[in-house]
Amino acid sequence: MAESSKPVLYSYFRSSCSWRVRIALALKGIDYETVPINLVKDGGQQFSEEFQATNPMKQVPAMKIDGITISQSLAIIEYLEETRPTPRLLPQDLKKRASVRMISDLIASGIQPLQNLSILKQVGQENHLAWAQKVISSGFTALEKILQSTAGKYCVGDEVSMADLCLVPQVANAERYKVDLTPYPTISHINKTLLALEAFQVTHPCRQPDTPPELRA
Amino acid sequence: MAESSKPVLYSYFRSSCSWRVRIALALKGIDYETVPINLVKDGGQQFSEEFQATNPMKQVPAMKIDGITISQSLAIIEYLEETRPTPRLLPQDLKKRASVRMISDLIASGIQPLQNLSILKQVGQENHLAWAQKVISSGFTALEKILQSTAGKYCVGDEVSMADLCLVPQVANAERYKVDLTPYPTISHINKTLLALEAFQVTHPCRQPDTPPELRA
The missing domain is CATH 3.40.30.10 (Glutaredoxin)
Structure with a gap:
């Protein structure tokens, strides 16, 4: 190269x-x-x-x-x-930075690794969906509760942060695994707000150089 | 309270x-x-x-x-x-900070969540040990390789960092699940060096207020 x-x-x-x-x-x-x-x-x-x-x-x-x-x-x-x-993707205020990192880690350590491809392979095809739904729902239940005290327009206050960069892709995974999002109105609302931003749109899985033609949008 | x-x-x-x-x-x-x-x-x-x-x-x-x-x-x-x-637990040098966070996240997102209690429960008692050994060995193989280019006395150079705080407890889990550590000489060596430090000794699981008497040391 x-x-x-x-x-x-x-x-x-x-x-x-x-x-x-x-x-x-x-x-x-x-x-x-x-x-x-x-x-x-x-x-x-x-x-x-x-x-x-x-x-x-x-x-x-x-x-x-x-x-x-x-x-x-x-x-x-x-x-x-x-x-x-x-x-900046981390707020200036140190306590808000802690909230951003807590939410980011909740998703990056507490949800995503448990539903990624290599684990789902080990769980077996027939248990695939139920497993993914269970770990995502469990994490989202906690996240919804936390967001109720940290969120403004976005995950932490009114500035886009690293936490939002974790939220939107995780919600996309939830949708892919058909998780019912009704119990998570705060997550759903923030996700929708973020998806209206250009940076979230141009980076979307449906618009990447390696997106297969049938999945492009 | x-x-x-x-x-x-x-x-x-x-x-x-x-x-x-x-x-x-x-x-x-x-x-x-x-x-x-x-x-x-x-x-x-x-x-x-x-x-x-x-x-x-x-x-x-x-x-x-x-x-x-x-x-x-x-x-x-x-x-x-x-x-x-x-x-400090993060080096001043920005590239070294990136190495510290990479190693910390490798353990905190890439190994620990896959072998924690709640997952092992779902995997079932009979598959318990094999599962834990597999995910830890897989992560340690990668970590050993990475440490070969980042390590000095400790995980990143010669200063104790957040990466070391992740390493030692993960090695303890590996030992608990009877993972063969022979293939990971760098991990084993750094772990031993760290365990000689007082901060790692007084915080050890065998010396906590809630350690059961039969596990105290």
Whole structure:
């Protein structure tokens, strides 16, 4: 691969963790190159030796930026925040920052890993949907409660933050797994508000370079 | 519960995520009060209404500090770092900070959630050990590779960081689930070095206020 000064994002259109990073890049107006890693084709391109050299965890996203390689979506977003602080994705107020990170981690550690592709494979095809619905509903019940005290227009107050970058892709997963969202009016409302923003639209799974034609919108 | 100016940590002696926070508090010399939440007694005290009001995710750790309640161990540690910066748990160098967060998230999102109590319950008693061994080994294989390029004396260079606070409790879980650590010499070596530090010893699961007598050491 040729050396490039542009950051490179290893991404899969449908990966909710990749989407988080794409939104951060879009909001901050960072120009980048996408290298699609198809998680299902060829038995999973994330398992290729070439990609494992980039991310030994065999997961997307991973990012090459400023001469280093970072994996784990929130670590990437925190690095972008520290090196490209405008517009900020963490509030100035330290207590609000704590709320943003708490909500982000609730999704990134408490929900998403339990319903990702590799776990669903181990759970077995027949239990797939019930398992995903259970872990997402359980997490959303807690999140709905927390948002009732932190949310303004968005997850924490009226500024878009890292928490919102986690929320929207997780709601998309919930919809994909047919989770009933009726019990989560705060989550649903914030999600709808965020989806009206350009940065969430241009980074949507249905509009990526690797989105299959039949799923494009 | 009486108002207190001391931070309150809701903790379980054996919870690896609680241990992460205990180490941060010890390193920073923060005096705190422990409220033990027994995750197995009474069907799990984390499910009590009282505790759910503190953390709707029904998990430890949670912390009451400076008038707010924070859950999610890394969010708590980041808040402690921002409000009580000495000694620092994130390096000054931004690229090293990214490595610290990447390793922390690899453990906190990529390993621990897949082997925690609630998931193991769903997997079933007979598959328990094999499941835990598989997810820990898979994560450790990646981590070992990453540490080969980031580690000095500790996970990232020669300063104790948030990554180390995640490493030691995860190795303890690995040992509990009888994971063969031979393939991970870097992890094993760093773990041993860290366990010699007082902050890791006084916060160890075998020395907590809620450690049962037969497990004390």
